[in-house]
Amino acid sequence: MSLQNRLTLLSTAIVSILLAFFCLFLYLVAEQYRKKEFLTRLRSEALTAGHLLVGQEHLGPALYNLIDKNQLTVLPDEEIIIYNAQNRLIYESGTDFLTVTPAVLDRVRELQTTQWREGNREIVGIMFTEKAAPFVIFASAVDIYGVRSMQDLARLLSGGWFVMIGVMLIAARYFMGRILEPISRINQRIDEITASNLSLRLPEGESADELTQLAQRFNRMLNRLEEAFRLQRSFVSHASHELRTPLTAITGQLEVSLLADDEPDELRATLRSVLDDVRGLNRMANGLLALANASMDSSAVPMGPVPLDRLLEQVQLDVQRLQPTYTVHLRIESPNASPADWQLTGSEPLLRTAFFNLLDNGGKFSTDHTVTLHASVQPKSVELRVHNAGSVIPPDQLAEVFIPFQRGRNASGLPGFGIGLSLTERIVRLHKGDIRVESKEGAGTTFIVTLPR
Template sequence: MTIRNRLTFLFTAIVSGLLILFGLVLYIVAERLRESEYRQRLRAEATTSAELLFGRQAITPQLYRLLDKNQMTVLTQEEIIIYNYRNQIVYESGTDYLTVSKEQLDQIRLEGEVYWRVGDREIVGVLFTNHADRLVILASAVDKYGFSKQWDLAMLLVSGWFLATIIVFLAGRFFAGRALKPIRRVIASVDTITASQLSTRLTEGPDNDELSQLAQRFNQMLDRLEDAFRLQRTFVSNASHELRTPLTAITGQLEVALMAGDTEADLRIMVQSVLNDVRDLNRLTNGLLSLANVSLDESVVAMVPVALDELVWQTRSDLLRVRSDAVVVVEIGTTLPTSWRVNGNEALLRTALFNLSENGVKFSPNHRVSIKLMVEADSIVLTFHNQGTAIPPAELADIFKPFRRGSNGQHIAGHGIGLSLTQRIIQLHYGRLSVQSDDTQGTIFTLSLPQS
C-alpha cells in the first residue's frame, strides 16, 4: 500500500470514528431529553386525572372518560388506571394495555413516583393523597411522535456520517497527494540518475522542511558518490598508465635480448636493468595496494595509543637502512613522555612518516632532511624540512593528488603515490597535512595530529 493510500485511510478512519462518537452522544442526549419530556407529560396526565376525579371539585368517571376520548392533546394509546389503598381499580380509561403487579404498586407508594418502560410503552406511577384515600395513579402511553423524531434524527446522523466520510476520504486523498507530490518528484528524479549521469541533482524546495532536507542530504550523497567515481576512474587510468611503462620496458629489453647475440657481460647488464624495472614495478604495485587499502572506511582501521616520538626514531632507522647516503636530523621538544601519544594505527603512521622523510631525502641535494617534533595546544606537530628545489606555487594544491608530481621532481624517480597515500593516512587519523615551499627556505611539510 502506498503512503498516500495509507495516510488517506488513516485520516478517514480517525475522522469517521470521531463522527460516530459525536453522533452517538448526540443521539443519546436527544433520547434522554425526549424521555424526560414525555415522563413529565405522563406525570401531568396522571395528576390531572386524580384532581378531576378525586379532587375537591370532582367530576363523574363517565364525564371524565368522555372528555378524555375527545381531548385534542390525548397521548397515543393512552391509558389511565387508578388504584385505591386496597389495590382495587377505582378508575380505568377503558383500554387494556397495561398490567401492574402488587409489588409495583407498593414501590410507587414507597417512593412517591416510579417510571419504567414495557417495550415502546412508557409508564409513570404517582401517589395521590386526598382526605379519604391514598390513590396510585398509573399513566401510560406510546410516544409515537417522539420515537418518529428519534428515528429521523438517527437517519439524519447516519446519512451525515456517510456523506462526511466520503468527503473526508476525497479531501484526505487530495491533500495527501498534494503533500507527497515533492516525493514523487524526488522519485522521478532518482530514476534518471545512473552511473553515467551522476551529475543530476534533485530539486530542493524553497521551504526548509523535511523533504527539502532529504533532497539536500541526497544531493550531498550524490556529490560524494560522484567524487568517488571520478577518483576511481582517475585511479584506474593513472594506475594503468604507470604500470604499462615498466612492463613495456621489461618486455622490450627481453625481446631485444632474444633477438641479439649478446655476450655474457651484455646479458648481465640487461638482466640488471630488468631487475631494476621489476623492483620499480614492485614498489609501484605496493604503493597502489597501500593507497587502495587506506581508502577504505576508517571504521575498519584499528586505533591504539601510539608514542609518536618513538615512531620518529624507528622511521629514521628504517630510512637509514634503505638509503645509506641519507642524513636525518631529529629534534624533539622537551615535554612529558606521555605528551607524544596519539590515537592511531602504528603501521599506517609509520608509513606516513617514512614517506615524508624519504621525500625530503630524495629532493634535497645533500640528501638531508630535518624532522622537528613539538606540542602546540592539544596537537602534536611534526615538520619535515629539506633544502631542495622549491615547488612552483601553482602546483602546491595538486601534489597530494594520486600520480601528481611537481615539476621540480621530473628527474627524480617516483610515481606520485607517496604524498597522496600519506595525506589519506593523516585524514584517517583526523589530522592535517600542509606544505610550504619557496627558494629561500626550501620545502617544509607540516603534519598535525590530535593528542591522545
C-alpha cells in the first residue's frame, strides 16, 4: 500500500473516531435534556393535580378529569395517582398503567421526591403538604414525541457521520496527494542522478517544512559526494601520473642496461639510480596508504590520550635523525602549563606523521634547512606554528597547497609528490582541528595548526 493511501486511511480513521465520539456526545446530551425536560413537566403535572384536587383550590375529581382531558398540554398516556397519609388511594386519573406498592410510598415519603422508569414510561413521585395532612402524588406518562425526536436525531447523526466519512476520504486523498507531491518530484530527480551527472540537485521548494529540509540535507550530501568523486578522479589522475614517471625511468634504465655491455661501475650506477626510484615509489605508496587511512571516519580511528609536548620532542629527534642536514628549533612556550594542559585526545601515530611532514616540509623549502616550531597552550586549544624562511608560496597557490599532488611553483626541483601537506591537513581535520598557511615575501612561510585540548 502506498504512503498516500496509508496516510489517507489513517487520517480518515482518526477523524471518523473523533466524529463518532462527538455524535455520541451530542446524542447523550440531547437525551439527558429530553429526560430532564419531560420529568420537569411530569413534576409540574403532579403539583397542579395536588393544588386542584387536595389543595386550597379544591375542584373535585370529576371537574379535574374534565379539565385534564381537554387541556392542550396533556402528556401522552398520562396518569395521576394520589395517596393520603394512610396509604389509601383517593384519586386515580382512570388509566391503570402504574402499580404502586407500600414500599414505593415509603420511599417517596423518605426522599420527598423521586423518579424512575418502567419500560418506556417515566414516573415522578412527590410529597404534597399544602394542607396539614401530607399526600403522595404520582405522575407518569410516555414521552412519545421526545423519543421520536431522539430517534430522528440518531438517524440524522448516523447519516451525517457516513456522509462526512465519505467526504473525508475524498478530501484526505486529495490533500495527501498535494502534500506528498514533493516526494514524487524528489524520487523522480533521484532516479536521474547517477555517477556521471552528480551536479543535479533535488528541488527544495520555497517553504521551510520537513520535506524542504530533507531536500536541503540531501543536496548537501550530494555536494559532499560530488566533491569526493572530484577528489577521487583528481587523485587517481595525479597518482597514475606520478607512478608512471618513475616506472618509465626504471624500465628505460633496465632496458638500456640489458642491451648495452656496460662496465660493472656503470651497472652499479644504474642499479643505484633504479634503487632510488624504487625507494621513491615506496615512499609514495606509503604516503598514499597514510592518506587513505587519514580519510577514514573519526569513529574508525582508535583515539587515546596524547602528551603533545613529549610527542613534539620525539618528532624533532626523528627529523634530525632521518635528515641530518636539517636544523629543527623546538620552542615550547607556556612554561607554567601543567602536563594536563598539553594532553590531547587523538591518534598518536597520525599526529606524529602530521608533525613530521610539517617539519620535513619546512626544512626542505628553507635555504639553510632550518625550521622552527613554536608550541603554546591557549585557553581551549594548543597552537603550533611551523616557520621556515625559504621561498614563499605564490599567493594564487595558497588555497591549493593542501590538495593531493598539487605542488607550488616554489617546489620546482625539490623532491616530493605533493602528498605530505594533504595528509597533514586531513589528520588535523580528523582531530577536529584547523590548519592554515601564511606566506609573505621577507617573512617566510608559517603553517599554523590549532588542536582542541
